[in-house]
Amino acid sequence: xxxxxxxxxxxxxxxxxxxxxxxxxxxxxxxxxxxxxxxxxxxxxxxxxxxxxxxxxxxxxxxxxxxxxxxxxxxxxxxxxxxxxxxxxxxxxxxxxxxxxxxxxxxxxxxxxxxxxxxxxxxxxxxxxxxxxxxxxxxxxxxxxxxxxxxxxxxxxxxxxxxxxxxxxxxxxxxxxxxxxxxxxxxxxxxxxxxxxxxxxxxxxxxxxxxxxxxxxxxxxxxxxxxxxxxxxxxxxxxxxxxxxxxxxxxxxxxxxxxxxxxxxxxxxxxxxxxxxxxxxxxxxxxxxxxxxxxxxxxxxxxxxxxxxxxxxxxxxxxxx
Numbered sequence: 001x002x003x004x005x006x007x008x009x010x011x012x013x014x015x016x017x018x019x020x021x022x023x024x025x026x027x028x029x030x031x032x033x034x035x036x037x038x039x040x041x042x043x044x045x046x047x048x049x050x051x052x053x054x055x056x057x058x059x060x061x062x063x064x065x066x067x068x069x070x071x072x073x074x075x076x077x078x079x080x081x082x083x084x085x086x087x088x089x090x091x092x093x094x095x096x097x098x099x100x101x102x103x104x105x106x107x108x109x110x111x112x113x114x115x116x117x118x119x120x121x122x123x124x125x126x127x128x129x130x131x132x133x134x135x136x137x138x139x140x141x142x143x144x145x146x147x148x149x150x151x152x153x154x155x156x157x158x159x160x161x162x163x164x165x166x167x168x169x170x171x172x173x174x175x176x177x178x179x180x181x182x183x184x185x186x187x188x189x190x191x192x193x194x195x196x197x198x199x200x201x202x203x204x205x206x207x208x209x210x211x212x213x214x215x216x217x218x219x220x221x222x223x224x225x226x227x228x229x230x231x232x233x234x235x236x237x238x239x240x241x242x243x244x245x246x247x248x249x250x251x252x253x254x255x256x257x258x259x260x261x262x263x264x265x266x267x268x269x270x271x272x273x274x275x276x277x278x279x280x281x282x283x284x285x286x287x288x289x290x291x292x293x294x295x296x297x298x299x300x301x302x303x304x305x306x307x308x309x310x311x312x313x314x315x316x317x318x319x320x321x
Contacts, residue, residue: 049073062091082107099124110134143168160185171195218249230254243271264310265290281307293317 047056050067061068069077071091079088080095084107089095094105096118108117112134123135130138136149143150145168150156155166170177172186173195184196191199193212201210205218206227216228216238225238231245232254243255250258256269263270264284277288279301291300294311306318 051077084108098129112138145169173199219247232258261285263287263290265292281312295320 047068048054049056049061049070050064051069051073054070056068056070060071062071062074063069064074064078075088075090079090080097080102081087082089082104083101084103087104089102089104096103096105096108098108105118106116108129109115110117110122110131111128112130115131115134117129117131121132123130123132125135125139132151136151141150141156141163142148143156143165144162145164148165150163150165157164157166157169166179167177169179169190171183171192172189173191176192178190178192182193184191184193186196186200197210197212201212202215202222203209204211204215204224204227205221206223209224211222211224214225216223216225218228226236228237228249229235230237230242230251231248232250235251237249237251240251242249242251244250245255245259252271256271260269260271261278262268263278263286265286268287270278270285270287279286279288279291288301289299291312292298293300293305293314294308295313295317298314300312300314304315306313306315308318
């Protein structure tokens with residue numbers, strides 16, 4: 001009887017990658033007094049780039065924690081390098097990142113089909129970014145029943161090197177999903193236990209119920225161990241010595257009491273079990289070790305003897321009469 005284990009496909013697709021606008025600090029354009037628009041005040045102090053020290057009046061700048069930066073200095077010192085094209089991701093570009101790797105939006109694409117992954121689920125396989133379709137086509141298993149791809153993140157069943165969708169692994173008889181229950185394979189078919197027992201399992205000769213495991217065979221017929229009992233006393237016979245009479249099994253004791261010959265000396269049954277031998281004379285029978293002279297108790301096995309009414313005597317004792 002086999003069991004299945006549930007598996008979750010590896011390489012779960014990432015639904016939404018983190019994205020940020022790298023120019024996330026305060027930005028603006030400084031103007032000199034009297035230039036364009038209403039005047040709100042005058043600036044007498046210098047306002048220069050913290051790196052190149054050039055004046056920022058009339059220029060775009062980005063305010064960082066340690067001071068303002070002109071756009072060229074910001075890009076040179078703070079912009080990340082695109083992992084795909086190896087160029088800087090400028091302040092005016094949308095930047096995407098995944099696992100400490102940064103990309104231009106237009107560079108974040110499927111390695112196989114070149115499809116944009118900016119707003120798509122994707123998978124990283126051996127450092128390659130793949131869209132869900134390409135990953136499934138190349139790396140996902142195919143269901144042996146419906147021949148469709150087992151999608152990442154879905155539940156699947158595996159057995160003997162083959163894969164099924166959970167709902168596709170069904171009993172060949174009742175057509176119901178087997179799921180995580182035990183099952184029995186038969187060539188290319190798979191059966192739930194109740195269906196297999198009903199269809200294939202042998203039935204006990206005594207109670208007619210299914211034998212699922214164990215049991216004994218008697219006269220080429222299957223029996224439950226608990227059903228194979230002595231016909232006389234109903235004692236279980238599995239693993240015990242027994243004999244039969246009219247095709248019915250009997251334990252040694254019942255067979256001896258009911259059918260065996262009785263020893264003329266000790267009156268006990270002569271069953272022949274345990275290597276026992278017996279001797280017959282006319283209508284009388286003896287155990288091998290009971291066939292002795294009635295007077296001197298000498299064994300008469302293989303020797304001449306003289307019957308004297310119900311007794312048997314050796315020649316010496318017979319001559320003394």
